[in-house]
Amino acid sequence: MSRSTSSNRGDRPDLLTAAIYVGVGALGLWAGRALEFGSLASMGPGFVPTIICFLLIGIGVWIGALGLRRPHVPIEPMKLRPILVITLAIVGFAYVAAWLGFVAATLFLIALSSLAERNVRPAETLFLAVGLSIFGALVFVVGLGVQVKLLPF
């Protein structure tokens, strides 16, 4: 692990954790603001979520306070390409499967997800896409009986 020698402090992954925990806690409190808290004897629907959210915010603040005092640790660099491509491929799969059926969705998924890597190999991808859509159709739809139409018509 590379530790920066610069004088600025703060364990960035820990600070990110703190932000996530406090954020989720606050979001939970906001989303559950209308829920009744109730009492110990008859707990309302908001009882448990509210307690969890406060605990979560507390833990988040604690982690953040400790992380600020620790030496600087950077967050590993992010690459946007795989994130975007894979997420789009997954969501796209569901839409295509609902409209055009399983085979088209699989071809779409494999073709798009192959773009997640920089050097695309079209022949290999085509082979993989065709192979996997035949395999998937046989195993999932025919074999296991997953309820999805195979072809658009």
Added chain:
Amino acid sequence: MEFIDLLALGFGAALTPENLFFCLLGALLGTFIGVLPGIGPTTTIAVLLPITFFLPPLGGIIMLAGIYYGAQYGGSTTAILVNLPGEASTVVTAIDGYKMAQKGRAGAALAIAALGSFFAGTVATFALAIAGPTLSGFALSFGPAEYVALMIFGLLAATILARGPVLKAIGMILIGLLLGTVGTDLSTGASRLTFGSIQLYDGIDFIVIAIGLFGFSEIIENLEKTGSSGVKVAKLTRLWPTREDFKRAWPAVLRGTGVGTFLGILPGGGATLASFSAYSLEKRVSKRPDEFGEGAVEGVAGPEAANNAGAQSSFIPLLTLGIPSNNMMAMMLSAFVIHGLTPGPQILQSQPQFFWGLVASMWIGNAMLLVINLPLIGLWVRLLTIPYRLLYPAILLFCCVGVYSLNNRIFDVALAAGFGLIGYLFRKAKCEPGPLLLGFVLGPLLETNLRRALLISQGDASVFIERPISLILLCATALLLLMMILPNFRKSREEAFKGEEV
């Protein structure tokens, strides 16, 4: 003897051709993914969970269990031959195993690992068979207050015994608990934290979270780290260990089995903790501690026995108390739920063939693994050369089909993709997402029992300290919290997981 009759019942259920097939399939799949470094057993089980819905209940669960313990075998093969631990639990095996391989003793290391694992698996299976009826009889006397105390103890202990920082793990459990409250509140009918979305009224499906956090985000992360270096496979030599190897390995196997069986039962225990602890134990009791790291056969035998024993004995709390002790068992719990079964003390009485069938299948599976592993090692090693670019589209397809098949809803797939992004963020924040699953699975149980306990006592919280079992568990929880504050304990805990970055 009743015990023998029940085991016979179990073997009867497990030895049907259908269940033997699922057992073999699980063991093969487990070895396969254990060998492949890019994909772990948690992801595989998450991916296959929805598929088990289409299988017979016992067969599906036998297969998933086979994947879990099969992965321990497969992971050790690559750890020894190429210094690439396929699973976290085989990281320590790589230290001495790879050294042995470099010295031309790969065959001996592999054979010791496989035989030790088989022995440990056998012992752990019997431990499960014996502990099952005893513990579940005990658990039948549990009321809601005891269950609340047990779950709080289990959740907290899980964070301490699992790897990674404790505070982060507690936060993860809390997020899991919070996600578990999403949907319609069972006792009041109010819809909670649904953001007005009708699709969330039934709550979030376990599979959506598991595939998002483990399947999708793992693929994204692996794709970021491109440029995997070429794998150098150590030469396979004579398979059978020498007499000297056996003499040194057997005591280590026995100790590893003991350590693994015990640690597997504890919440948060399981294979990884077991193998790390067994390695440090071996190092401590050895007369030749300087040989460790240079190819000591005990350093392979102990941890390998321990991780297999731990993998199997972690089924004990799930099957007897209905409380999963780690994220893998949380997956197994949801596999039971998919088939409308609730693991716990009742299942032993209402469906004995189920419990004993699973126990018997584990022993059969271990025997199969021995046969699969030793002669086929050459084949497994060749799998290592499959590039990730050919694997991830297939994994992605399995994930997508699995989530979509839940309800045939686009919404579920999109939600899983969202959890994939969240899981990616967690990875960047160096948070282990395992405890989240545990919290999510136990959340509704915890809330129901908490509400019930307080309803019976009319809001008097002292019910938790008036009942003896509950009091003991809560005291143990307080002790754990106290220990975490003490710097001495923190240090030794960090040491137990040392070597993970090797």
